[in-house]
Amino acid sequence: QVQLVESGGGLVQAGSSLRLSCAASGRIVSFVTMGWFRQAPGKEREFVAAITWRSINTYYADSVKGRFTISRDSAKDTVYLQMNSLKPEDTAVYYCAARRAIDIGRLVSDYNDWGQGTQVTVSS
Secondary structure (H helix, E strand, O other), rough: EEEEEEEEOOEEOOOEEEEEEEEEEEEOOOOOOEEEEEEEOOOEEEEEEEOOOHOOOOEEEOOOOEEEEEEHHHOOOOEEEOOOOOOOOOOOEEEEEOOOOOOOOOHHOOOOOEEEEEEEEEEO
């Protein structure tokens, strides 16, 4: 099992930037695919971005493409989500997740381990 701890959330104004971090520990394997999801109040958890092992492939939801960037530092067992040009509709709890497979997953059910989440609030 992989333990995941997110950090970096906060309250920002529209147009600002934030960088979320997800530190992984436990049975880390290099071929784990990492993903970010988010859940706004009253809505289902939705896919945001994912990155495969060795950072070969990345995938983004259409709503964040061009504004968000996912990356990972395998030496530090950490994955990042750089969020630029934030909008009020990006407000949500952001979750880091790990998938024990080398291909991209976009469904909640594709992921095996989850962090506790970090709140991102974007004011207009």
